[in-house]
Amino acid sequence: MSDSKKQLVFISMTIIFLFMLSNSRGYSETEGIEGIPMTITARAEVAQRIDYQSLSLEDCLALARKYNPGLIGATERIQELVADYQAAKSRFFPRLVLVSYYERTNPDRLSAGGGLTTQPLFKEEALVSVSGKQILYDGGKTYYNSRAAERGAEAQGQEVLRTADEVAFTITEAFYRLIEAKENLRVAREALQQRLDFASLTEAFFKAGKVTQLDSLRARSQVSEAEQAKIEAENAVSLAREILARSIGVKEDAPLDITGRLSDELTPAADINSLWQKALKTNPEIKRLDLEIEQSQTQIKSVRGAYFPEISLQGDLGVRHHDLGGTKGEWLGGVFIEFPFFKGGLTSAQVAKASSQYLQSIEKKRDRLDSLKVNLAAAWRDHENAHQGVITTRQTVVTNEESYASAQALYRNGKAIGLDVLQTQVDLTGSRFNTIKYAAAYEIARARIRQIIGSGLSESYQQRNIGGQNK
Numbered sequence: 001m002s003d004s005k006k007q008l009v010f011i012s013m014t015i016i017f018l019f020m021l022s023n024s025r026g027y028s029e030t031e032g033i034e035g036i037p038m039t040i041t042a043r044a045e046v047a048q049r050i051d052y053q054s055l056s057l058e059d060c061l062a063l064a065r066k067y068n069p070g071l072i073g074a075t076e077r078i079q080e081l082v083a084d085y086q087a088a089k090s091r092f093f094p095r096l097v098l099v100s101y102y103e104r105t106n107p108d109r110l111s112a113g114g115g116l117t118t119q120p121l122f123k124e125e126a127l128v129s130v131s132g133k134q135i136l137y138d139g140g141k142t143y144y145n146s147r148a149a150e151r152g153a154e155a156q157g158q159e160v161l162r163t164a165d166e167v168a169f170t171i172t173e174a175f176y177r178l179i180e181a182k183e184n185l186r187v188a189r190e191a192l193q194q195r196l197d198f199a200s201l202t203e204a205f206f207k208a209g210k211v212t213q214l215d216s217l218r219a220r221s222q223v224s225e226a227e228q229a230k231i232e233a234e235n236a237v238s239l240a241r242e243i244l245a246r247s248i249g250v251k252e253d254a255p256l257d258i259t260g261r262l263s264d265e266l267t268p269a270a271d272i273n274s275l276w277q278k279a280l281k282t283n284p285e286i287k288r289l290d291l292e293i294e295q296s297q298t299q300i301k302s303v304r305g306a307y308f309p310e311i312s313l314q315g316d317l318g319v320r321h322h323d324l325g326g327t328k329g330e331w332l333g334g335v336f337i338e339f340p341f342f343k344g345g346l347t348s349a350q351v352a353k354a355s356s357q358y359l360q361s362i363e364k365k366r367d368r369l370d371s372l373k374v375n376l377a378a379a380w381r382d383h384e385n386a387h388q389g390v391i392t393t394r395q396t397v398v399t400n401e402e403s404y405a406s407a408q409a410l411y412r413n414g415k416a417i418g419l420d421v422l423q424t425q426v427d428l429t430g431s432r433f434n435t436i437k438y439a440a441a442y443e444i445a446r447a448r449i450r451q452i453i454g455s456g457l458s459e460s461y462q463q464r465n466i467g468g469q470n471k
Helices: 004-021 040-048 057-067 069-092 141-205 213-248 270-281 284-307 346-412 418-454 458-465
Strands: 095-104 126-136 310-324 326-338
Touching: 057 069, 057 141, 057 213, 069 213, 141 213, 141 284, 141 346, 141 418, 213 418, 270 284, 270 346, 270 418, 284 346, 326 418
Parallel strands: none
Antiparallel strands: 095 126, 126 310, 310 326
16 A cells, blocks of 8 residues: 555545544533533432421421422423524534545456447545535525424523422422321320320219210210321321322422411402413413414414525545555536425425414413413412301311310210210311311412412522523
8 A cells, every 4th residue: 555545544544543433422411401400310419418306397398309200300390401402503503524544446347438449447445534514595494494393492481480480389389288287187196185084084974973984985086087087098098198109209208297287368369350361471381372473473484484495515525545656636517406306295285284283382382371370270269268168167166176075074064975075076176187287288279379380489599490491
């Protein structure tokens, strides 16, 4: 092999090696979104090192912002769509291709003109060249594709906020369900103690001959029922704690407990029409649907660009070597026009698909608006029912407490029977359970209204996690 050919092969292999080396860099972090420096695995490992004890509602929401798997997954998808945008935008820049090859050819072949020749033909050929292509006009495909991809990334950003609001509601509901279960357990323990005290009093009266054995048996029966209610309340606390832990995203054996209580100050909800008007402006799901409609419109313009010719500036610069004739540099440059004459109906099918997706997006938004309005009306109704329920049951508790105290005093003086006391105990316990139920339902309904409006976890999450994604 001649020295010039060896040098040519060495140069080509060096260029190829450097090109492969430049693309071998690995990444250990998620990049491209401001405020999200960790991968999913890294965040999960951090989550497992935290001790979750005596959490407030704000603590639970803060942990969910970082460790809830659904929220993290939705955030990570932004990276995928940002990459789509970068890929679409890359066609604005020139495309450079390195070509290098070495081949051996039969020297007994026909000449270039097809006839026999007495002149020897080359049998070895090597080439190193760089080709470049810069699109000047492509019917707007590149421009509209990049815009559509950008809208897709923005739509996913709103989807992250929607997921954040959904997680906020889920965490809030689980938090107040746990408070409700703990309050029910407290009432169940108090009720059990009341029934134990009354059973002891009845047993003493029975031994003194003041009441019958039936009264004693009834009192013991009420003790058994109260013990069963206490066990069920304890199981409800364990289940509610497990649901809250899973909603946050902590590991299974992480110890978790909360601090907090049901609110004493209750306020009625705002007018439902004003709430709906606010939701139309701030709900991230509605914003996402608007962006998806805009993306579909842009996609139609993009696929229609295939009906137009593509104009590009192309050039090639390289060095070719033959074993006969030596080594010589060569170049090529010019303006090229490619017109799609026949593509088997591909472009028209793509236009029809994009148009159908656009119409689907419009109908999807209309359907979702109807569903959101119904959901808001249901949440508003639950809020108002719970608000009134708390007021009513609180008054009932006061009445039943007075009835229980009166019945117990009359029973001690022999002016009432044991059944009267047992009935007032049941009424008092039931009214306390109802108060707790309505108070928890009030907090959950209020959280549901915030979710639909779009003013829950998403605002702080947007500031902390995806505020700079479109910069």
